[in-house]
Amino acid sequence: MKAARDLRELIGYRELIGVLARREIRARYRYSLLGAGWAVALPVSLMLIFSVVFSRVANFQTGGIPYPVFAYAGLLPWQLHAGILTGGARSLTDNTVLVTKVYFAREVLPLSRVVAALFDFLIASVVLAGLMVWYGITPGPGAALLPLVLLMQLSFGVGLAMFIAGANLLYRDVQYVLQVGITVWMFASSVVYPLPRQGALGWIGYFNPITPILDTYRALLLGAPAPHMGQLAAAVAISAATPIAAWLWFRRVERRFGELA
Amino acid sequence: MNSPRVELKDVWKRLQRRTEVTTLAELLYGLPRRLFQRPDEDGLRPHQFWALRNISFALEPGETLGIIGPNGAGKSSILKLLFRIFRPDRGSVRAQGRVTGLIELGAGFHPMLPARDNVFIYGSILGMSQREIRAKFDSIVEFAELPEFMDMPVKNYSSGMHARLSFAIAAHADPDVLLVDEVLAVGDASFQARCHDWIERRRKQGCSIVIVSHQMHVIQSATRCMYLNRGESLVIDAPRPVIDRYLRDQAERLQDSEAPASDRTGITHVEMLDERGEPIHELTAGTPVTLRVHWNFAEPVSGPVVTLDLLHDDPRYLISTPGGNLAQLSSGDALAGETAVGNGVFDVKIASLQLPIGQYRVNAAVKAHDAFIAAERCEDALRFEVRRPPDSASHALLELPQRWSIAQPTEAGAPPKP
Numbered sequence: 001m002k003a004a005r006d007l008r009e010l011i012g013y014r015e016l017i018g019v020l021a022r023r024e025i026r027a028r029y030r031y032s033l034l035g036a037g038w039a040v041a042l043p044v045s046l047m048l049i050f051s052v053v054f055s056r057v058a059n060f061q062t063g064g065i066p067y068p069v070f071a072y073a074g075l076l077p078w079q080l081h082a083g084i085l086t087g088g089a090r091s092l093t094d095n096t097v098l099v100t101k102v103y104f105a106r107e108v109l110p111l112s113r114v115v116a117a118l119f120d121f122l123i124a125s126v127v128l129a130g131l132m133v134w135y136g137i138t139p140g141p142g143a144a145l146l147p148l149v150l151l152m153q154l155s156f157g158v159g160l161a162m163f164i165a166g167a168n169l170l171y172r173d174v175q176y177v178l179q180v181g182i183t184v185w186m187f188a189s190s191v192v193y194p195l196p197r198q199g200a201l202g203w204i205g206y207f208n209p210i211t212p213i214l215d216t217y218r219a220l221l222l223g224a225p226a227p228h229m230g231q232l233a234a235a236v237a238i239s240a241a242t243p244i245a246a247w248l249w250f251r252r253v254e255r256r257f258g259e260l261a
Numbered sequence: 262m263n264s265p266r267v268e269l270k271d272v273w274k275r276l277q278r279r280t281e282v283t284t285l286a287e288l289l290y291g292l293p294r295r296l297f298q299r300p301d302e303d304g305l306r307p308h309q310f311w312a313l314r315n316i317s318f319a320l321e322p323g324e325t326l327g328i329i330g331p332n333g334a335g336k337s338s339i340l341k342l343l344f345r346i347f348r349p350d351r352g353s354v355r356a357q358g359r360v361t362g363l364i365e366l367g368a369g370f371h372p373m374l375p376a377r378d379n380v381f382i383y384g385s386i387l388g389m390s391q392r393e394i395r396a397k398f399d400s401i402v403e404f405a406e407l408p409e410f411m412d413m414p415v416k417n418y419s420s421g422m423h424a425r426l427s428f429a430i431a432a433h434a435d436p437d438v439l440l441v442d443e444v445l446a447v448g449d450a451s452f453q454a455r456c457h458d459w460i461e462r463r464r465k466q467g468c469s470i471v472i473v474s475h476q477m478h479v480i481q482s483a484t485r486c487m488y489l490n491r492g493e494s495l496v497i498d499a500p501r502p503v504i505d506r507y508l509r510d511q512a513e514r515l516q517d518s519e520a521p522a523s524d525r526t527g528i529t530h531v532e533m534l535d536e537r538g539e540p541i542h543e544l545t546a547g548t549p550v551t552l553r554v555h556w557n558f559a560e561p562v563s564g565p566v567v568t569l570d571l572l573h574d575d576p577r578y579l580i581s582t583p584g585g586n587l588a589q590l591s592s593g594d595a596l597a598g599e600t601a602v603g604n605g606v607f608d609v610k611i612a613s614l615q616l617p618i619g620q621y622r623v624n625a626a627v628k629a630h631d632a633f634i635a636a637e638r639c640e641d642a643l644r645f646e647v648r649r650p651p652d653s654a655s656h657a658l659l660e661l662p663q664r665w666s667i668a669q670p671t672e673a674g675a676p677p678k679p
Contacts, residue, residue, distance in 0.1 A: 101346070259276060
């Protein structure tokens with residue numbers, strides 16, 4: 001089958017994905033003052049801002065978890081998600097020379113951006129570990145399941161990165177729409193506050209896998225209330241289906257990339 | 262069944278002159294029109310054209326196909342089809358084994374990163390594994406002749422160094438099919454010669470090569486040659502007759518488009534005339550010719566010194582002289598008493614033009630005898646070709662006029678009198 005052959009070809013490019021991700025990371029950190037500290041700077045500063053603002057205007061039900069830890073545990077995976085989206089969106093348009101002059105499976109470019117975003121995520125997780133030690137929070141045995149949640153998030157992200165990369169090559173204003181979309185999406189998810197699971201707004205969580213994913217992270221790591229199981233089930237299904245659907249679409253439009261880039 | 266290494270069968274490729282829709286806003290705006298618009302009978306929508314029509318050829322291992330044709334003929338599109346950057350709209354394209362394309366050297370280099378990192382990046386993009394690159398790293402550095410520059414970011418590289426490094430990496434990719442676009446025109450002559458030697462070596466090892474070039478000596482070394490014009494393959498044959506036909510077409514086109522001489526000032530063009538005064542573009546070595554420099558000077562040039570530089574098309578002949586010329590004709594003091602103004606010609610008669618076979622360009626310059634800088638110059642003022650005499654059995658580049666004799670000593674020990 002053709003799809004199986006294409007998938008084998010893509011797996012054959014796994015080394016190139018790593019090489020291009022490393023190129024991305026090295027070039028970004030080589031000539032910058034803070035180096036890898038940039039990966040930490042954004043989620044930390046957002047955490048500080050939201051801690052100051054929300055401590056004055058609102059008092060969220062965080063289930064007894066100190067707000068800075070609660071916020072950072074949401075901002076950290078959210079930054080990974082946002083990084084995958086913005087990096088993925090520009091992965092093809094930043095590399096038009098590669099798209100028009102060299103052949104390799106085009107999926108390599110958005111996938112390498114996902115790997116680069118994951119690298120930033122791992123660096124910034126050190127801060128979360130530090131915060132937990134500071135507030136004296138010990139994760140329960142459920143923390144062993146964290147890699148599964150990360151896998152689920154990455155699966156969702158890989159699909160979206162491929163889709164947005166292709167769309168942005170076809171229509172260059174997608175990246176501006178995306179900037180707005182990311183901001184809206186952040187406040188429509190349980191990133192810096194918990195969302196109501198019942199009532200008028202409860203249904204959003206069924207269509208937005210990010211909310212149950214973040215809730216699961218917090219539950220496993222910080223002992224926050226368990227995620228809504230219906231939402232989580234929907235998130236598992238969406239996260240599994242997104243990369244498949246996105247890839248099938250990507251393979252179809254990818255044939256014209258060499259002419260459009 | 263044994264199938265060829267590379268095969269194009271009845272390939273058609275459609276391209277857009279400009280992309281119709283580039284933003285979401287345009288997509289929404291143009292949607293109704295697109296829905297009702299049908300392609301014309303040729304299968305084209307507005308702004309589309311056939312970049313390639315009905316192209317077929319096959320290459321066995323060890324064969325080189327040279328592709329020539331004017332700009333926009335579709336030469337690069339063929340390479341892009343073979344490299345899977347383009348997909349055919351009709352027909353089929355097949356290439357077996359590792360296909361390496363040198364369509365742009367150093368595609369994927371990150372300018373901020375040192376050359377060392379870029380070796381791994383570009384090598385990986387060309388399909389080499391990291392282990393393979395590590396094993397070949399020293400050999401790559403040696404080939405590029407840049408051992409002391411491996412830690413320098415490539416943004417600080419000169420274009421020649423850039424070309425050397427990227428070709429050295431590509432040269433180690435061990436392709437089964439090699440696609441070469443004009444890229445090797447950068448870099449100095451000895452580098453170019455080394456690249457072409459390497460390509461020839463790969464071919465002998467069984468690599469199939471498709472090469473696009475405007476340099477006729479490059480095409481000449483191919484096993485077959487395709488003349489492409491407006492997306493159509495006019496002829497595929499041995500290089501010699503194809504090149505001849507192409508150059509003849511080019512010369513005709515040049516003559517058709519030539520502006521009337523009176524409109525232009527400076528050196529308008531240079532002609533080569535045979536003994537009967539007829540303009541010629543090809544000759545055999547040793548023929549008597551006249552080179553005629555046409556000029557139209559608004560300002561008088563007193564005591565003109567005319568210089569004609571004859572440049573061979575093969576860059577290996579460019580190595581030794583600063584101007585890159587193989588031969589030079591200079592009027593020196595011959596026209597010292599004269600003044601040139603308005604329209605006119607300078608003629609220089611050459612009793613016997615002794616030049617190696619090949620394609621030549623002529624650069625012309627005129628200066629006043631007391632000036633340091635040329636008042637007028639004209640690059641590429643004439644192109645001509647020196648051919649081997651039809652009855653020649655030799656493969657030498659140059660046959661000198663020669664008369665042989667034999668003499669034997671009349672007395673023992675005495676040398677023969679000349």
